[in-house]
Amino acid sequence: MIDFGFTLSKSSTVDLNKIDHSRYDQLVKLVPTARMCMNCGSCGATCTVSEYKGMSVRKVLYGIQRGEDVKAMLSSCMLCGKCTMVCPRGINTRNLILNLCKLYD
Amino acid sequence: MIDRIPSGFHPFVIPFLVGMAFVLLYCFGAMIRVLYELSWQDRKKFFLSLLNPKILLKDIKDIFLNCLIHVPLWKRNKLFGYMHSSIAFGWFMIILLGHIEVLLFVPGRINLFYYPIFFNYFVAEDDVTLRGSLLFFLMDFFLLLIMSGIAIAIFRRIKNHVFGVKRMARPTFLNLVGLYSLWAIFPLRWLAESFTAHISGGSFMTIPANWLFRQFLGNELNMLPTWWAYSIALCVFMCVLPFTRYMHIPAEMLLIPMRNAGLKVRSSRKGFARVEFFSCPNCGVCIDACPMTVDNGNVKDCTVYLTRQLRRNNEERIQEISDKCLLCGKCEALCQVGVEGPGLRILERARRDYTVPFLYPAGDKKVESRKVLYFAGCMTHLTPAIGRSVEAIMKKAGIDFTWLDEQGGLCCGRPMFTAGRIAEAKAIVANMEKLILESGCDTLLVSCPICYKMFREQYNLPGVEIVNYIPFINNLINTGRIKVEKSDICYVYHDPCELGRGCGMYEEPRKLLGRSAGIAEAGHNREESICCGGSLGSLSLDFSQRENMTKAALNDLYTSNADAIATACPLCQATFARYADRPVKDIAEIVNNQIL
Numbered sequence: 067m068i069d070f071g072f073t074l075s076k077s078s079t080v081d082l083n084k085i086d087h088s089r090y091d092q093l094v095k096l097v098p099t100a101r102m103c104m105n106c107g108s109c110g111a112t113c114t115v116s117e118y119k120g121m122s123v124r125k126v127l128y129g130i131q132r133g134e135d136v137k138a139m140l141s142s143c144m145l146c147g148k149c150t151m152v153c154p155r156g157i158n159t160r161n162l163i164l165n166l167c168k169l170y171d
Numbered sequence: 172m173i174d175r176i177p178s179g180f181h182p183f184v185i186p187f188l189v190g191m192a193f194v195l196l197y198c199f200g201a202m203i204r205v206l207y208e209l210s211w212q213d214r215k216k217f218f219l220s221l222l223n224p225k226i227l228l229k230d231i232k233d234i235f236l237n238c239l240i241h242v243p244l245w246k247r248n249k250l251f252g253y254m255h256s257s258i259a260f261g262w263f264m265i266i267l268l269g270h271i272e273v274l275l276f277v278p279g280r281i282n283l284f285y286y287p288i289f290f291n292y293f294v295a296e297d298d299v300t301l302r303g304s305l306l307f308f309l310m311d312f313f314l315l316l317i318m319s320g321i322a323i324a325i326f327r328r329i330k331n332h333v334f335g336v337k338r339m340a341r342p343t344f345l346n347l348v349g350l351y352s353l354w355a356i357f358p359l360r361w362l363a364e365s366f367t368a369h370i371s372g373g374s375f376m377t378i379p380a381n382w383l384f385r386q387f388l389g390n391e392l393n394m395l396p397t398w399w400a401y402s403i404a405l406c407v408f409m410c411v412l413p414f415t416r417y418m419h420i421p422a423e424m425l426l427i428p429m430r431n432a433g434l435k436v437r438s439s440r441k442g443f444a445r446v447e448f449f450s451c452p453n454c455g456v457c458i459d460a461c462p463m464t465v466d467n468g469n470v471k472d473c474t475v476y477l478t479r480q481l482r483r484n485n486e487e488r489i490q491e492i493s494d495k496c497l498l499c500g501k502c503e504a505l506c507q508v509g510v511e512g513p514g515l516r517i518l519e520r521a522r523r524d525y526t527v528p529f530l531y532p533a534g535d536k537k538v539e540s541r542k543v544l545y546f547a548g549c550m551t552h553l554t555p556a557i558g559r560s561v562e563a564i565m566k567k568a569g570i571d572f573t574w575l576d577e578q579g580g581l582c583c584g585r586p587m588f589t590a591g592r593i594a595e596a597k598a599i600v601a602n603m604e605k606l607i608l609e610s611g612c613d614t615l616l617v618s619c620p621i622c623y624k625m626f627r628e629q630y631n632l633p634g635v636e637i638v639n640y641i642p643f644i645n646n647l648i649n650t651g652r653i654k655v656e657k658s659d660i661c662y663v664y665h666d667p668c669e670l671g672r673g674c675g676m677y678e679e680p681r682k683l684l685g686r687s688a689g690i691a692e693a694g695h696n697r698e699e700s701i702c703c704g705g706s707l708g709s710l711s712l713d714f715s716q717r718e719n720m721t722k723a724a725l726n727d728l729y730t731s732n733a734d735a736i737a738t739a740c741p742l743c744q745a746t747f748a749r750y751a752d753r754p755v756k757d758i759a760e761i762v763n764n765q766i767l
Contacts, residue, residue: 144599151742158714
């Protein structure tokens with residue numbers, strides 16, 4: 067095959083058989099506004115630590131909905147609150163991160 | 172005066188003795204418990220302070236001025252001050268004079284605990300009683316003083332708004348029992364002394380009453396029942412005291428020496444914190460002060476309810492109350508006894524367990540070496556006009572400087588700290604300290620008051636001066652490095668919580684703003700300034716719940732009829748700008764536009 071300088075990533079098809087929604091459901095109970103995310107990415111664009119660990123509340127939220135490991139992102143958050151300030155949906159992102167940090171064992 | 176009852180005892184003193192024994196034992200036990208809960212360093216510090224004559228004198232002075240005269244309350248509200256000091260000081264004087272009377276007339280009885288309280292029942296006048304007429308007069312005078320205070324207290328329960336206090340904490344059942352028994356004590360004492368006045372003598376309050384009662388009631392039959400009632404009222408008050416807000420009376424007497432000894436709250440539940448939340452008199456000043464209680468919302472999340480729930484160990488409510496608070500610090504600034512509402516809440520948040528550890532992400536950041544290092548902070552990167560204005564001013568003044576965080580990516584640690592993750596915040600602080608010290612700068616310039624407070628209080632930067640941009644720019648003007656001309660726009664200045672109440676900087680920003688523009692004052696300013704509602708202090712308040720708070724703060728700023736709003740905090744600026752009907756500018760922007 068001709069080398070175009072990029073590769074195809076592994077398919078990330080959503081596999082409902084394998085996804086564990088329990089953590090997301092717990093989170094929604096604690097922070098109801100978590101449901102309002104529309105994946106616009108404002109949080110990631112303003113995030114103080116996105117340049118180091120690729121942190122973004124958007125990625126955290128869809129990550130836990132797909133059962134991915136988001137711990138590395140969570141442990142880099144400094145809770146500065148910029149994402150809360152810019153969220154067009156008014157999601158309490160700081161509280162969301164803080165609560166998620168309690169939900170892992 | 173001579174003894175009238177040979178045995179010096181009557182059963183009616185028993186309720187008083189029971190109440191007194193109970194309250195003394197309880198308070199003593201509570202004090203031992205608090206001292207036991209202190210760390211040994213704190214305990215040592217406290218005991219040593221009691222041996223230091225200078226601190227001891229201050230303790231006595233503070234207890235006298237705060238607990239008896241209620242000086243802070245007088246400064247806030249004269250009628251309130253009168254009401255409290257008349258009852259507290261009057262009661263103290265009656266007890267003191269009672270002891271003097273016993274010492275003067277029946278010195279053999281001074282070892283009887285109840286004698287000074289029920290003196291008039293146990294003695295009879297003789298021919299040398301005239302010597303005591305001044306004491307009798309003083310006794311009646313202080314009783315009148317207390318009863319005038321009680322009358323105001325009763326009136327206050329009916330017409331609260333007369334006192335300029337809109338909302339009070341809802342009294343619990345026991346608080347009501349305590350309140351009514353306190354109200355009953357002094358009129359009952361007056362009645363009891365009046366019925367006995369023809370035997371024991373009296374003064375301008377009791378003798379006319381004795382004469383009046385003789386006309387239609389008779390005195391002899393009523394004498395004992397009223398003394399019984401007086402004693403029972405005292406007993407009820409003292410028995411409920413530990414479980415009501417009146418616990419603030421003994422607690423404050425411990426709080427003041429502990430504070431003077433330099434003790435700080437280290438846990439939200441134990442030791443010094445326990446004394447603090449037992450010292451809360453439930454006056455409810457914090458309810459009107461709290462920015463969250465706009466439109467009567469969130470009233471039960473004020474500091475007065477925090478102290479109440481801490482006393483009850485109501486975990487669910489404690490968590491809710493401590494997570495909601497904006498940490499603006501107004502309740503603490505206005506609190507009469509100095510309950511540290513925000514500090515207790517941060518410590519309460521620190522009790523939570525987090526299973527995901529924090530790993531400092533920005534460890535390999537480097538910075539150029541210059542004399543002045545400018546730290547803009549996270550929030551300023553959302554309102555870049557502030558950072559660019561500071562940069563422009565520095566360039567115009569020819570300062571050798573560089574940014575610490577031009578592209579962002581660094582946090583001071585304050586948001587982590589207020590979220591109660593103290594160890595994690597300390598990790599941020601340690602990394603930042605290393606970065607700043609390695610840069611070799613001699614001045615750290617900070618334009619965000621949230622960061623400034625953190626740098627001032629939590630950072631250890633030897634050889635580096637931490638300055639806020641307001642005094643820094645003021646200094647540039649003073650030394651003639653920049654010149655500003657005054658514009659004809661009038662700004663109303665909003666005191667940011669972290670700069671004003673947080674760092675005590677009220678006059679410098681006004682001075683700087685006054686040099687470059689007209690200045691007006693908001694309805695509530697300086698330590699009474701209302702939080703913009705955008706504070707990062709709150710964990711659980713959602714964006715939509717903050718709208719009313721921001722609008723209420725704006726309405727207070729509008730009362731000045733200024734053309735625009737000036738502030739000195741990027742977070743206040745961004746929050747206000749969303750809802751304001753006039754421009755909201757940071758002082759740096761205003762000054763930068765006015766530089767000649």
